[in-house]
Structures are given as C-alpha cells and as structure tokens.
Amino acid sequence: QVQVEQSGAEVKKPGSSVNVSCKTSGGPFRNFAINWVRQAPGQGLEWMGGIIPSLGTPDYAQALQDRVTIIADESASTAYMELRSLRSGDTAVYFCAVGCRGYSRFDCWGQGSLVTVSS
C-alpha cells in the first residue's frame, strides 16, 4: 500500500518562497508520476506540474512555470515543490497527487499542506 506524506502548514510573507515536500513509501518512487495540485479557498483543483523521477525532467502548468520548481530525490523517496514570489492568491492547500499505478491518473494522494500567504 503506497503512502504519501507531506510536510506541514506554512505561513509566508508576500514575495517570499515556500518549499513543500512529499515523501512516498510502499512502492517504487522512481516510477511514480509525482504531481502537485492546489486548491485555493472556495476554488477548484489546479494542476501545477509533475515529475517522473526515473525520467528526471519536470513539466509545469503554463500559468506557473516562471515561479514553480519541482524536483525529486530518489535517495529519499521525496519530491519537493518550490513556489516563488508568493502572493495572496497563492494561499491554498497544496496536494501531492501521485500516479502510483499508472501515469494517466492521480490515485495516491498526500494529506495536503496549507500554505497561507499573508503580510
């Protein structure tokens, strides 16, 4: 059974950066499709980007590609998402959504990490 564990809640100032981690266990990390999906208050889900560790190259949503970086550390079975130049509109719950049985869907999810951007 694949488990996905994310880092805790963060409060950040506008203009700063946040780094959220996603650790998997119970399966082959390097073959997973690790994606980041966020949900702002009262809004729907938004795909931010993803990476397949064995391939290495991340892909990003066009709207965020200038501010987001996703990396994967195979030795720690952990992926990281950094979002820079934070603004109030980035206040959201950030989910690590993993394609752990295939790349066409997100079937293993982390618990979510609340990021609050406030001065």
Place this chain on the structure above:
Amino acid sequence: QSALTQPRSVSGSPGQSVTISCTGTSGDIGAYNYVSWYQHHPVTAPKLLIYDVNKRPSGVPDRFSGSKSGNTASLTISGLRAEDEADYYCSSYAGDYSYIFASGTKVTVL
C-alpha cells in the same frame, strides 16, 4: 489552457441517478482517453473514482461509471447515497505532459 467546464451543482434523492458533465476541447478530452474523476469531501484528500474515461480502481463501487462522447465526458452516480454528497472534479490529460481540471460540481443528496 482553459479549465474544463462542469455544472456548479447537481442534486438528487437517495436511490436516484445523477450525471455530471465535463466539457473540454479537441485538445484535451476530445484528443485523449485519459479522463479521470475525483470525489472530494472537505478537509480530506481527493479520491480517484474513474480513470481512462470509464475504468474503476479497486474498491470503488460500480455505482460510479464514466463515459465520453467527443469533447464531453460524464460521470454517473447510480443509487445515490447520503455519503455521495461531495464535490466532484473531472480532469483530462492535455498533451505535453500537462493536465487540466474542471472547477468542480457539488453533489447534494436531498
């Protein structure tokens, strides 16, 4: 890329069926058979209900079914139950390793 389009809300009585539509374009839903549906209860992580248009993961009741025609996908919930009250999101692969979600549909069990 624009978000996929779903109705804001649907409702039904216990035992009834409801269908949620998800409309995209020829660049996402119309181009790929990689449509997924997720159930989201507040304060929990979303749960995969349907993938690849009409496949159910192990453990998902067969009351949930998916289909696609052209640029529109659909999720049908048969035999509606109180615990089905949640937000439902469709998602589609959109090419170049990118995905797109809809804004979500709130299902209310009357």
